[in-house]
Amino acid sequence: MATSTTAANSAAVSAEELRFSYGDHEAVKGISFEIAPGEIFGFLGPNGAGKTTTIKMLTGQLRPQSGTVRILGHDLRRDDPEAQAHIGVCFEEKNLYDAMSGEENLRFFAALYDVDGLDTDALLERVGLADRAKDRVGSYSKGMRQRLMVARAILHQPMVLFLDEPTDGLDPVSSKAIRGIIREEAERGAAVLLTTHDMWEADELSHRVAFINEGQIYAIDTPENLKLQHGRRSVKVRRRDEAGVREESFGLDDPAVGEQLRTAVQSEGLMTIHTEESTLENIFVEMTGRRLEA
């Protein structure tokens, strides 16, 4: 098991020895981590790993059976409005008011967050929904609903953002738009906890990632460090000879790799040479023995 890695001083989110059980089933077994302001923290694990329970504890929906959660220094308790005023949440389920327009949805939540003079036009423009502002959400596509969810999560400029599968099932254009917003929010100074099954996305966006499985954190580090520590750097060579097409893989840490590559390049029938990096998915499987989609 990995020990938690401290993000920085004055963490925006601090989880300390969180535990929660549903009856006899221990869903979260004493996990700890911190997220610094402006950091995007990838929270990766398969279904049933304890991600949702952890997020519920971090957003005040569940009270930890032991351990503490601090949001911007506030000791989070259920119904703590001081802490919750600084939190923005984008849920996995699209829990919007279908009978109301996109603009009305945003105005309602602005009233709950005490945001005066919200510029809904600008916000909807930012998520690409300006032309559908007056339409009922019930008529929105899945991608549009997801973008409105993100707009709702950021309308009060929260300092802590919890994004649960924000690009799940979206088209590439919508996914790219949402990833752009996540980066902008982090640049503004918000701490972002991102859960996703998309390892490429986690790698692309996250400053650090945590692997969670069976209620425990197995590793917390930057994607680069994890790949360095757990991955195998290699080069894959494809060439054609009398026997047909052959593939060979040379480890970059192998002392003989220089000679092997020289021979491959000089050989007849060379087709392609690719560098290969281990992926977060592979590292996760290697560490936990489970696939993320499981």
Add this chain to the structure above:
Amino acid sequence: MTISRRVAIVRAIVAKDLREFSRDRLWMVLTPVMLVFYIGILWLLPNTVDETIKVGVYAPGLGGQFEQAFDSDAISTETGLQVVPFDSPDALEAAVVDGTEIEVDGQKHSLDIGMVFPDDLAASLSAGEPATVTIYVDAAVPAEVQTAMSAVVREATYAMAGVGLPVTQPQQELVVVGEDRVGSQVSPQELMTPLIAVMVLVVEAMALAGLVAVEIQTRTAKAVVVSPASVGDFLSAKSATGTLLAFGQAGFVLLLVGGFGHQPLLVALALLIGSIMTAGFGMLAGSAGRDFMTTIFISVVFMVPMAVPAIAALFPGAASVWVQVLPTYGFIETIVGVIAYGDSWADTYGYLLLSAAWCVAIFAAGWFVLRRRVEVL
């Protein structure tokens, strides 16, 4: 967080709920249709009770003795009997049996009872021979009135024969215990008014249950309670929405039918208690519903028994014990007492307290169940 901020949050949720309600086609169609339906029913029901029993009499050869014995004006005002003389037994029979309205002295009469005395009654009585008097009775006439008519015939015959009882009649003093409602009977319209009010509350309980169920099923409640709005704010808003819808519409109906004519504050208080109870039922049903159909089904299962005391109030006599233990019994008795019988605070405080106790219990149950439901979303 300040109280004013909490109030602002609750107000925002209530405004959102009312906006959603106003955009729900089902309730937007159902609400005005039901209001028109209720008011239409009340409008169709008579608002007065005709207490006079009209008796048609064919008594030839008695020289108007029968009519003289029962002077019609005195009878109609004091005993509720009005005698209408007939010239033909066939016309009298037709008037009672067919329900044909007949015109006598410029007035139309629909007879309840007809008495046909034989042509030779006086002679038969004098000779001590048996005679037959035929009495036609409308099926709707109560059995006790039928018996009374037989006694009237007997007494009238004695009088006509000049045979009096060999006793001195005592002076009679009539003492009516309670309010003497002769001349001011409770009309069907007045009796139906509480049932209409309860039906409005039933529909509004369903409307609130629908709103709550949608919040639960789509998990929008979860989005609300991770904002600065607490679970308590969410529940307060739902309570306020349910109470507002129920009180507003039931109050509107009562206003239209004159339900606030007597003791308006008392009626308003009873209605408020009923409306809060409705909100409790709505929260219970909304928490239990898995989809639209189950929510409506559960609402009906909860609320239809609650209308039973109002149905019982339509019929005379005390309600059964099982009706008296229903939560809406006290509320309905209060409304019936004030609107139909002109009761005061002193007459109804017991029922008010009973309904207030039920209101607290049901509202607390609704609050607790919905709280649990929202917390585990």
